[in-house]
Amino acid sequence: FPCDKIRNFGIIAHIDHGKSTLADRLLELTGTISKNSSENKQVLDKLKVERERGITVKAQTASMLMDHSDTTYLLNLIDTPGHVDFAWEVLRSLTACQGALLLVDASQGVQAQTLSVYHAAKERGVKIIPVVNKIDLPAADPERIIAQMSATLDIDPSEVIRISAKTGIGISNVLQAIIDRVPPPTAQRDQKLKGLLFDSSYDRYRGVISLFSLQDGQIKKGDKIISCHTKKRYDVMEVGVMNPEETPVGTLYAGQVGYVACNMKQSSEAHIGDTFYRMGEPVEPMGGFKQSKAMVYAGVFPVDSNDFPKLEESIERLTLTDRSVSVQRESSAALGQGCRLGFLGTLHMDVFRQRLEDEYDANVIITSPSVPYEILYRGNKIKHVSNPVDFPDPHDHTVIEVREPMVKATIIVPDEYLGDMMDLVSSHRGSDIEHKYLDTGSTAARAILTSMLPLSEVVTDFFDKLKQRSSGFASFDYEDAGYMQSDLYKMMLQLNGKPIDALAMVVHKSNVQKIGRIWTKKLKEVIPRQLFEVAIQATIGSKVQSRETISAIRKDVTAGLYGGHYERKLKHLERQKESKKKMKKVGNIQLPQEAFYDILRTK
Numbered sequence: 001f002p003c004d005k006i007r008n009f010g011i012i013a014h015i016d017h018g019k020s021t022l023a024d025r026l027l028e029l030t031g032t033i034s035k036n037s038s039e040n041k042q043v044l045d046k047l048k049v050e051r052e053r054g055i056t057v058k059a060q061t062a063s064m065l066m067d068h069s070d071t072t073y074l075l076n077l078i079d080t081p082g083h084v085d086f087a088w089e090v091l092r093s094l095t096a097c098q099g100a101l102l103l104v105d106a107s108q109g110v111q112a113q114t115l116s117v118y119h120a121a122k123e124r125g126v127k128i129i130p131v132v133n134k135i136d137l138p139a140a141d142p143e144r145i146i147a148q149m150s151a152t153l154d155i156d157p158s159e160v161i162r163i164s165a166k167t168g169i170g171i172s173n174v175l176q177a178i179i180d181r182v183p184p185p186t187a188q189r190d191q192k193l194k195g196l197l198f199d200s201s202y203d204r205y206r207g208v209i210s211l212f213s214l215q216d217g218q219i220k221k222g223d224k225i226i227s228c229h230t231k232k233r234y235d236v237m238e239v240g241v242m243n244p245e246e247t248p249v250g251t252l253y254a255g256q257v258g259y260v261a262c263n264m265k266q267s268s269e270a271h272i273g274d275t276f277y278r279m280g281e282p283v284e285p286m287g288g289f290k291q292s293k294a295m296v297y298a299g300v301f302p303v304d305s306n307d308f309p310k311l312e313e314s315i316e317r318l319t320l321t322d323r324s325v326s327v328q329r330e331s332s333a334a335l336g337q338g339c340r341l342g343f344l345g346t347l348h349m350d351v352f353r354q355r356l357e358d359e360y361d362a363n364v365i366i367t368s369p370s371v372p373y374e375i376l377y378r379g380n381k382i383k384h385v386s387n388p389v390d391f392p393d394p395h396d397h398t399v400i401e402v403r404e405p406m407v408k409a410t411i412i413v414p415d416e417y418l419g420d421m422m423d424l425v426s427s428h429r430g431s432d433i434e435h436k437y438l439d440t441g442s443t444a445a446r447a448i449l450t451s452m453l454p455l456s457e458v459v460t461d462f463f464d465k466l467k468q469r470s471s472g473f474a475s476f477d478y479e480d481a482g483y484m485q486s487d488l489y490k491m492m493l494q495l496n497g498k499p500i501d502a503l504a505m506v507v508h509k510s511n512v513q514k515i516g517r518i519w520t521k522k523l524k525e526v527i528p529r530q531l532f533e534v535a536i537q538a539t540i541g542s543k544v545q546s547r548e549t550i551s552a553i554r555k556d557v558t559a560g561l562y563g564g565h566y567e568r569k570l571k572h573l574e575r576q577k578e579s580k581k582k583m584k585k586v587g588n589i590q591l592p593q594e595a596f597y598d599i600l601r602t603k
């Protein structure tokens, strides 16, 4: 394929505005997959978790052929995730595109992620093709939405395409626009090989499979290529295109997007943003990517401590397909050997856990999420703390101040919920509130609320509350806004004076009482009674903030069970024997590992 017959494009949108559905229609219309309109296949959503949750987590790539006025075009589509946590994936995939379809739901209009993906595409100089989707819906109001887009997004109303990805209306106009409006890649085939690695996955048999966007030159089986970053040499075993399954081809040419299997064995070797060249023909590396930044950390431990080696291997495999997760070993007195993982957000964390369970059959305990703190010590030394256990004690006089990460949050909401949203923000320690209207004069006016919030407030249940209090109408996005000084303390939970390290947390002064009470209550519910009294305390330094007591049990454990019915008794003893194996000790207190599982799963 000559470059002028190639189009590389992505689909960007707020979650649920129809990216995956449109991708399916495009693949059908070009005959890449067979048509079966009775079901919504969402071919590109390959992961089980994506199908179940109906969200796209990982950007997928597919190539299709399109005949248009006697010419065949090669269209490379990159489907992108829409959730706020996965913005990094969106940016990454846009680097391989010259154009992007910006989808907006005809009934919902511009939402928080519509703005962020639009600006990301604009910054990268990607040609934007605005599309209004779901015009088949009774509540669709394309004219109003188009006016809104042109008011907020610098979009020419005459360029907006109206479609229904569900019924298929207007899809051919989209293909036409891709060919007409997206510029072809400006690649040089007769130049030295220059390939950008923009994604990777792992195959049990072939090892690491890398997705390449070929800037210059060509690549085929048998080539010897070298990484600019590591200087390591690889033998190319197979090259191909995603059609949408992996389809081997003889040669990949500049301007194309495709996969390369070489003898890359370790997850750590595939650096996203790395440039590859042919042995003996070095090139200047391309700009590359900014490393993703972990916003949320959590410890991951196997439910059965013997499973740690297996868990660690599964985590390593999984991080290959999701390079935005950072991994470090961690050991806990209460939970044994585990890993501390950094995620882009809490949905990202949930999705990772589910993938571990689905794809690697791993049973894990995940500690409460925490954010990275910055501690300023005497002598201007700064330390970053991503595990609450390492947070300094209040009596540590070498600490000058502690700082927490802040975010600039954008909330878009119908006017009538604006007051509620402002309350929500201020009850989560938010400030600097400013608001304006998206579309003035219309009956269904919507407001944009911008505020500064501590990240730690955003990563817990903020999103759920936002949805609840706006009847599901609010959309939300946030970006990094640096660190700010804050009154934070390390809270420990203790059983008869022995701290449980896995439950350490950092809390704001204003929340100390409340959170202490919640957690001591929670512990009281899950900790089995012992032969002696157990004091549960939430402490800051040496000060007790909250306390609960579990009274001692009588010697005969079954005596208290509904008059001691025989079968019931037997069952109880069996269960006790079973769980003894997984008991953890905190001081002299026996704790079933499941107690941690329960306590960390309940909100």
Ligand code: GDP
Residues within 6 Å of the ligand: 013, 014, 015, 016, 017, 018, 019, 020, 021, 022, 040, 054, 055, 056, 082, 133, 134, 135, 136, 137, 163, 164, 165, 166, 167
């Ligand atoms: P994504 O999150 O952007 O990938 O969105 P999906 O493609 O998963 O679509 C979200 C939901 O909207 C699904 O239930 C789709 O069936 C539905 N949907 C997508 N396009 C249309 C459309 O044109 N009309 C209607 N009525 N529903 C649509």
Ligand code: MG
Residues within 6 Å of the ligand: 019, 020, 021, 045, 054, 055, 056
């Ligand atoms: Mg999707």
